[in-house]
Amino acid sequence: MTYGLEFTNESNVVTVDSEFTRLVVLAKGTYSPTQESGLGSVTSFPRAITSQEPPLVFIRPSATSGIAGLCQMRVLGSPGAWTGFYVRAYDVNTLQPNGSYFACGFAATALAEYGMRLWDGSSKLLFDSGTPYARFTRAFQNWSYVKTDSTAQGTPRNYYRVAFNFPAGEHMLINSFSMPMLNDDPFSRALYCWWDFSGGNLYALTVGAGNPFAFFLPAVFAKL
Structure with missing residues (x-):
């Protein structure tokens, strides 16, 4: 940045500037x-x-x-008016969907009644002191293949884990865990995630008629 406003933190990392927005909560x-006998959850923003x-x-x-299995997530609404999201437990043998969330975007929202706001040269709002930033903490894709079994319908199911x-x-x-994955035939693979708190593992599961072993999807984490 050649001119404008810039803030850096104690590690000399730029946290606010007048050219780029950050990941804003x-x-x-x-x-x-909320539905499906406790398996489904619809949350409104x-x-x-x-x-x-x-x-x-x-x-x-x-x-x-225990194990919290999360799957079939989708954002509800439409461009310009996203109203909430849906997520589902894996099945009756995993925990019901309960927890906390935050939703982010690379654009600030004018919420603060007082404080500071910052716009770029095209009048896009970059910063509002009422919308905090999220901090990416880590990402990894070093999954280890564990095993393959079959669903009740006889469809191959692969397990991958990371400590x-x-x-x-x-x-x-x-x-990213809401999207179907490519398969080695005309059909896609379903994708699921297990949080194994008791075992200290994070699992990814893929289910598909032709279910190749390669799996490289990153898991991405952040904090408020």
């Missing part, structure tokens, strides 16, 4: 079972998120033991 709260692209939703189960310590306050980006 646009909504936060909790999610809980406190206010509609007005970005054109869907917000990035980071979630964390509230459990400290994980679930530090307090850390939330995982769930959007």
Whole structure:
């Protein structure tokens, strides 16, 4: 940046400047079972998120033991009016969907009644002191293949794991685990995530008629 406003933190990392927005928290709260006999959860944002692209939703189960299986996430609404999100437990053998979330985007929202706001040269709002930043903490894709079994319908299911310590306050980006994956035939693979608190593992599961072993999807984490 050649001119304008710039803030750096104690590690000399730029946290605010007048050219680029950061990952801004646009909504936060909790999610809980609302339908499907406790398996499904629909959460409404406190206010509609007005970005054109869907917000990035980071979630964390509230459990400290057992397995929280999360899948089929989708952002609800439409471009310019995203109203909430849906997430589902893996099945009746995993914990119900309960926990905390925050939804982010690369655009600030004018919320603060007083404080500071910052716009770029095209009048895009870059910073509002009422919308805090999220901090990426880590990402990894060093999954280890564990085994393959079959679902009740006879479809191959692959398990991948990574040792994980679930530090307090850390939330995982769930959007990427909502997308079907490519397969080695005309059909896609379904993708699921297990938080194994008791075993200290994070699992990814893929289910598909032709289910190749290669798996490189990153898991991304952030904190408020």
